[in-house]
Amino acid sequence: MELILALGIGVLTGAGVWLLLRPRTFQVIIGLSLLSYAVNLFIFSTGGLRTGSAPVLQKGEAGSLLTYADPVPQALVLTAIVIGFATTALFLVLLLAARGLTGTDHVDGKEKKR
Amino acid sequence: MTGWTDHLTIAPIVLPLLVGAFLMLIDERQRTLKAALGIASASLLLVLAVALLVQANAAPADTAAVRVYRLGSWPAQFGIVLVLDRLSALMLVLTNILGLSALVFSLARWQRAGVHFQSLFQFQLMGLNGAFLTGDLFNLFVFFEIMLAASYGLALHGSGLARVRAGLHYVAINLTASLLFLIGVSVIYGVAGTLNMAELAARMATVAGEDRALLEAGAAVLGCAFLIKAGMWPVGFWLPNTYSTVGSASAAIMSILSKVGVYAVLRLWLLIFGATAGDSAGFGGSWLLAGGLLTIAFGSVAVLATQNMARLAGASVLVSSGTLLAAIGTGQVAVTSGALFYMTSSILAIAGFFLLIELVERGRMVGADVLAVTREAFGEDEEMDEDDEIGVAIPATMAILGMGFMGCALLLAGLPPLSGFLAKFAMLAPLLSPAGGPVPFAAWALLAAFILSGLATIIAMTRTGIDVFWASPAGEVPRVRVVEIAPVMLLLALCVVLTVQAGPVMRYMEATAQSLYVTQDYIRGVLPPANASVPGEGFNR
Numbered sequence: 001m002e003l004i005l006a007l008g009i010g011v012l013t014g015a016g017v018w019l020l021l022r023p024r025t026f027q028v029i030i031g032l033s034l035l036s037y038a039v040n041l042f043i044f045s046t047g048g049l050r051t052g053s054a055p056v057l058q059k060g061e062a063g064s065l066l067t068y069a070d071p072v073p074q075a076l077v078l079t080a081i082v083i084g085f086a087t088t089a090l091f092l093v094l095l096l097a098a099r100g101l102t103g104t105d106h107v108d109g110k111e112k113k114r
Numbered sequence: 115m116t117g118w119t120d121h122l123t124i125a126p127i128v129l130p131l132l133v134g135a136f137l138m139l140i141d142e143r144q145r146t147l148k149a150a151l152g153i154a155s156a157s158l159l160l161v162l163a164v165a166l167l168v169q170a171n172a173a174p175a176d177t178a179a180v181r182v183y184r185l186g187s188w189p190a191q192f193g194i195v196l197v198l199d200r201l202s203a204l205m206l207v208l209t210n211i212l213g214l215s216a217l218v219f220s221l222a223r224w225q226r227a228g229v230h231f232q233s234l235f236q237f238q239l240m241g242l243n244g245a246f247l248t249g250d251l252f253n254l255f256v257f258f259e260i261m262l263a264a265s266y267g268l269a270l271h272g273s274g275l276a277r278v279r280a281g282l283h284y285v286a287i288n289l290t291a292s293l294l295f296l297i298g299v300s301v302i303y304g305v306a307g308t309l310n311m312a313e314l315a316a317r318m319a320t321v322a323g324e325d326r327a328l329l330e331a332g333a334a335v336l337g338c339a340f341l342i343k344a345g346m347w348p349v350g351f352w353l354p355n356t357y358s359t360v361g362s363a364s365a366a367i368m369s370i371l372s373k374v375g376v377y378a379v380l381r382l383w384l385l386i387f388g389a390t391a392g393d394s395a396g397f398g399g400s401w402l403l404a405g406g407l408l409t410i411a412f413g414s415v416a417v418l419a420t421q422n423m424a425r426l427a428g429a430s431v432l433v434s435s436g437t438l439l440a441a442i443g444t445g446q447v448a449v450t451s452g453a454l455f456y457m458t459s460s461i462l463a464i465a466g467f468f469l470l471i472e473l474v475e476r477g478r479m480v481g482a483d484v485l486a487v488t489r490e491a492f493g494e495d496e497e498m499d500e501d502d503e504i505g506v507a508i509p510a511t512m513a514i515l516g517m518g519f520m521g522c523a524l525l526l527a528g529l530p531p532l533s534g535f536l537a538k539f540a541m542l543a544p545l546l547s548p549a550g551g552p553v554p555f556a557a558w559a560l561l562a563a564f565i566l567s568g569l570a571t572i573i574a575m576t577r578t579g580i581d582v583f584w585a586s587p588a589g590e591v592p593r594v595r596v597v598e599i600a601p602v603m604l605l606l607a608l609c610v611v612l613t614v615q616a617g618p619v620m621r622y623m624e625a626t627a628q629s630l631y632v633t634q635d636y637i638r639g640v641l642p643p644a645n646a647s648v649p650g651e652g653f654n655r
Binding site for chain 2 (some may be wrong): 039079088100101
């Protein structure tokens with residue numbers, strides 16, 4: 001499971017960074033989205049990977065990371081997803097505004113001279 | 115819980131949140147009402163911040179005044195804590211001074227340039243106040259995002275081609291920086307198992323060898339996110355471009371945004387990698403110093419190379435960030451207290467300069483054609499129509515603007531008699547008189563950087579000043595309203611107060627720097643004692 005997750009994060013990050021460095025605004029926003037997926041998976045993995053264990057304690061039982069999943073990364077990743085979603089939406093609006101005002105989808109707002 | 119005054123700590127976050135949300139409900143046409151509410155909230159915030167500063171300063175100078183607010187009275191390991199100490203209180207006061215000044219300035223025209231200006235402004239203040247108050251890393255991230263989201267709105271306020279073009283870069287860079295922030299935070303959590311800054315600092319000494327390298331890597335990634343915000347050299351190219359295109363009221367409040375990065379470095383670096391950190395003590399200090407020096411060098415060249423005043427101000431932000439980072443990187447208490455003084459002075463001066471620029475540029479509309487060619491090359495365009503204001507115009511406009519400009523030039527270049535000079539002196543004096551042995555090379559490098567950057571600034575400001583006030587082709591005197599010039603004068607007057615009252619201010623800065631280096635008080639204040647049954651509240655000394 002660790003290997004698959006690590007490979008997944010790596011592929012998402014690689015693709016994200018490549019797209020982020022591309023000159024078209026749409027590529028940039030897809031790159032940012034892929035990067036944020038990679039980061040979210042990464043945050044999730046910092047609590048340790050285990051299946052079938054609950055993050056919420058049963059009544060009268062002492063908590064231990066051997067039997068329970070760490071709830072903090074789950075809370076963090078939820079917050080990060082919400083914030084990432086909102087800022088991506090904002091960037092999308094800006095992207096459309098830039099497309100309308102500049103007439104091009106280049107990130108610098110003007111086409112490179114050939 | 116000793117009384118309602120304990121809750122004052124959270125008020126700088128809750129008040130702008132509520133006011134900002136309420137302002138969204140009011141129709142955009144009720145402009146006077148919205149502006150009145152916004153100004154009332156900003157004034158109240160300033161009063162609150164000053165009250166908190168007075169409280170933080172009431173503690174004896176040799177102890178750290180740590181005032182902890184535990185949300186829901188949960189102990190720090192489980193709950194969210196807000197921590198108010200001298201540094202937070204100082205930053206709160208600066209933020210809210212800028213907030214009130216920029217908001218008053220915006221009354222003249224900026225609030226009419228688009229919708230929801232007042233709400234965005236309140237949220238901006240909320241994010242800034244929260245970032246300065248929070249005591250754990252993840253809430254720092256959340257408040258960073260609130261602050262940035264509001265700043266995206268404010269940066270684009272007024273729209274226009276140049277603003278959207280620069281805003282696109284600004285948003286993309288900051289989104290990437292936020293991702294780095296998250297990676298750093300999660301690596302730190304994965305290794306140390308905590309996000310609370312005080313607990314993290316307490317655990318630093320016990321981290322094992324192989325984990326320590328991972329933790330340092332996490333902290334370095336986190337540091338990259340802060341340094342992008344602060345505009346350090348290889349990652350600060352976005353800054354002058356963005357700051358010169360945004361509206362002046364937004365630029366004034368955004369000039370403290372770059373200092374949030376500096377604040378985070380100052381707080382976290384000294385707390386986590388302080389003397390108690392075991393093997394990692396002072397980790398990355400030489401990087402801060404070198405990065406700061408390179409930023410000063412780049413900023414000075416940018417200052418000299420700029421063709422218009424807004425970019426000049428943007429480049430000055432870079433110089434000021436670089437100066438702060440380099441001074442912090444030396445890791446000496448006395449230099450840090452000088453750096454805090456410098457930060458106070460430069461935040462006020464740069465914000466005043468951003469506001470002043472718009473007033474001065476207004477008179478140059480006629481002469482703008484002459485410069486049209488260079489302006490075109492720098493991607494700037496006229497976005498606001500000159501609308502005829504009916505209001506009180508001040509007399510002797512050009513003389514007052516010129517005096518203001520001269521004040522800004524003296525402050526930014528660090529020339530006597532104003533506080534910019536005192537600040538640079540306060541940083542250099544301890545560097546050049548080390549306790550024993552010769553003056554190290556780094557101190558000479560810093561001395562050269564400070565003096566050369568001051569020289570570059572004064573050359574650029576003199577050139578611009580001559581160009582604008584003496585050799586300007588425009589014969590028209592700009593119409594400036596009292597509400598526009600008053601905030602500029604207020605900010606500059608505060609710098610004069612800093613100069614006159616340098617003794618008490620410097621004592622406060624020394625106490626602040628001292629408490630940043632002696633971290634035990636902070637840690638003990640935030641974490642409850644091992645056998646405490648009820649989480650404590652209020653001042654822990």
